Amino acid sequence: MLLCNSHYAQELADIAIVNAKILDGTGNPWFRGDIIIHNGKIREILPVGKGSATRIIDAKGLIVTPGFIDVHTHFDGNEFKNPGAGNYIYDGVTTILVGNCGSSRVNIKNYLTQLDSLQLAINVGTLMGHSTLRRNVVGTHANRAPTEAEMVKMEQMLERAMRDGAFGLSTGLIYIPGTYAKTDEVVRLAKVSASFDGVYATHMRDEADSVLAAIREAIQIGRESGARVQLSHLKASGHNNWGKAEKILELISDARAEGIEVVVDSHPYIAGSTHLSTLLPPESLTDGKDSILARLRNPKSRAALKKYLLADLNKKKLKNFDYAVVASFDPEPAMIGKSIVEINKQRGRKSNAENEAETILELMETGVVNNNNFGGEMIYYTISEDDLQTILKYPHNICISDAGIRLHGGKELLHPRAYGSNARVLGRYVRELKIITLEDAVRRMTSLPAQQFQIENKGQLRPGFDADVLVFDPDKITDKATFESPYQYSEGIQYVLVNGKVVLDNGEHTGTRPGKTIRKK
Numbered sequence: 001m002l003l004c005n006s007h008y009a010q011e012l013a014d015i016a017i018v019n020a021k022i023l024d025g026t027g028n029p030w031f032r033g034d035i036i037i038h039n040g041k042i043r044e045i046l047p048v049g050k051g052s053a054t055r056i057i058d059a060k061g062l063i064v065t066p067g068f069i070d071v072h073t074h075f076d077g078n079e080f081k082n083p084g085a086g087n088y089i090y091d092g093v094t095t096i097l098v099g100n101c102g103s104s105r106v107n108i109k110n111y112l113t114q115l116d117s118l119q120l121a122i123n124v125g126t127l128m129g130h131s132t133l134r135r136n137v138v139g140t141h142a143n144r145a146p147t148e149a150e151m152v153k154m155e156q157m158l159e160r161a162m163r164d165g166a167f168g169l170s171t172g173l174i175y176i177p178g179t180y181a182k183t184d185e186v187v188r189l190a191k192v193s194a195s196f197d198g199v200y201a202t203h204m205r206d207e208a209d210s211v212l213a214a215i216r217e218a219i220q221i222g223r224e225s226g227a228r229v230q231l232s233h234l235k236a237s238g239h240n241n242w243g244k245a246e247k248i249l250e251l252i253s254d255a256r257a258e259g260i261e262v263v264v265d266s267h268p269y270i271a272g273s274t275h276l277s278t279l280l281p282p283e284s285l286t287d288g289k290d291s292i293l294a295r296l297r298n299p300k301s302r303a304a305l306k307k308y309l310l311a312d313l314n315k316k317k318l319k320n321f322d323y324a325v326v327a328s329f330d331p332e333p334a335m336i337g338k339s340i341v342e343i344n345k346q347r348g349r350k351s352n353a354e355n356e357a358e359t360i361l362e363l364m365e366t367g368v369v370n371n372n373n374f375g376g377e378m379i380y381y382t383i384s385e386d387d388l389q390t391i392l393k394y395p396h397n398i399c400i401s402d403a404g405i406r407l408h409g410g411k412e413l414l415h416p417r418a419y420g421s422n423a424r425v426l427g428r429y430v431r432e433l434k435i436i437t438l439e440d441a442v443r444r445m446t447s448l449p450a451q452q453f454q455i456e457n458k459g460q461l462r463p464g465f466d467a468d469v470l471v472f473d474p475d476k477i478t479d480k481a482t483f484e485s486p487y488q489y490s491e492g493i494q495y496v497l498v499n500g501k502v503v504l505d506n507g508e509h510t511g512t513r514p515g516k517t518i519r520k521k
């Protein structure tokens with residue numbers, strides 16, 4: 001009672017993580033200490049043995065890091081159905097940014113307010129999507145430049161989104177309608193993002209044969225707009241482009257030397273996942289469902305599409321379409337998990353590329369559900385392990401999932417990246433293959449994304465920062481999700497704290513949902 005000097009008057013903290021080997025997220029080597037957490041924040045970091053609190057978590061033999069920040073995820077509505085976000089929590093992700101690849105909600109303010117009332121287990125922020133702007137102002141199927149009035153309208157909508165807390169602009173320049181935009185349109189919008197210190201994150205115009213030209217375009221957009229550039233899910237896609245990773249990174253290093261802030265991200269898998277329709281030329285997908293079906297059914301245009309598919313296969317130096325596997329296909333769920341080669345055989349046709357191209361067109365035809373949904377989702381095995389490792393090793397590469405919150409135990413053949421991206425980097429590429437150090441991998445999951453996207457008070461273990469904290473064993477952390485069996489939580493993380501609350505407690509999800517929406521300041 002007599003010891004009421006200022007130090008002793010401090011309220012007993014909520015949680016102390018003691019005996020920790022601390023990796024603070026900056027890339028510095030670990031140091032020992034006790035982390036004191038109170039009211040959702042890191043209150044202080046004390047020498048070992050000095051920490052006390054209502055709850056003590058003994059981290060002896062384990063490491064403690066900031067929660068992982070996944071800046072490349074997608075809005076798909078599952079956040080409303082599975083607010084516990086298990087696929088991310090077990091993989092150590094405590095914050096995600098949605099709205100990538102050009103698609104976001106139109107009204108950012110309403111979206112964030114909705115999420116606020118929902119209370120997720122993880123923190124969520126968003127980008128504003130360029131395709132979303134274009135769809136709303138110019139129209140989904142308008143393959144033309146916007147009028148000046150439309151351009152100004154898009155700028156105003158983006159400005160509004162930035163004021164409402166969006167972290168920047170995203171584009172999806174291979175998707176409709178983003179692909180209809182020329183570079184100058186994107187520059188004008190990226191300037192708006194830059195005026196709020198926002199980022200320009202891009203799913204580039206091409207990730208295959210013209211990937212280098214696409215990177216040059218993204219760099220030009222950064223140069224002319226002044227926005228920081230984020231090259232999303234960087235890869236050299238297609239067998240004929242294998243080996244281009246070095247050249248890709250050279251372009252990026254040159255841009256940085258010139259003073260343009262370019263950072264990249266990637267996930268650690270040799271397959272990507274996107275729509276079936278990306279196999280077809282964009283001009284065949286214009287003007288909505290009826291026009292697309294008419295093109296698919298007209299013998300002349302169908303023959304031209306088949307020719308295109310075969311020429312593409314030839315260019316990839318492949319003999320068949322077994323690199324393309326159905327991930328989801330609403331009209332015929334039995335197709336899930338089968339490659340185009342298998343589906344073709346199942347349809348009683350001889351195995352050859354021409355018949356397989358016909359099978360793809362049939363799937364497109366049954367799959368065109370409405371104006372925004374052209375066929376199913378696919379998994380494409382198009383990335384080489386060598387390129388993947390070259391890009392993973394690049395120090396300015398952020399680790400991402402390119403996924404979203406998932407409904408655990410669903411029926412689609414999910415890409416395992418939704419469950420295991422971070423654990424896979426830490427298990428396979430840090431511990432087993434030793435191509436990245438643990439300190440550096442953690443930096444690229446924490447402080448690097450926080451810096452690039454200007455996410456305040458996250459990404460480092462520092463007094464005053466949000467208490468998004470992980471405790472795990474670097475010798476045990478392992479991804480379990482595979483392409484064959486994707487609904488598997490990662491293993492090896494013992495504790496996940498989000499805003500100072502324990503969400504993963506000794507390896508078990510507590511059901512607590514302390515996530516908050518985050519806004520660009």
Ligand SMILES: [Zn+2]
Binds near residue numbers: 101172203232233
């Ligand atoms: Zn994308």
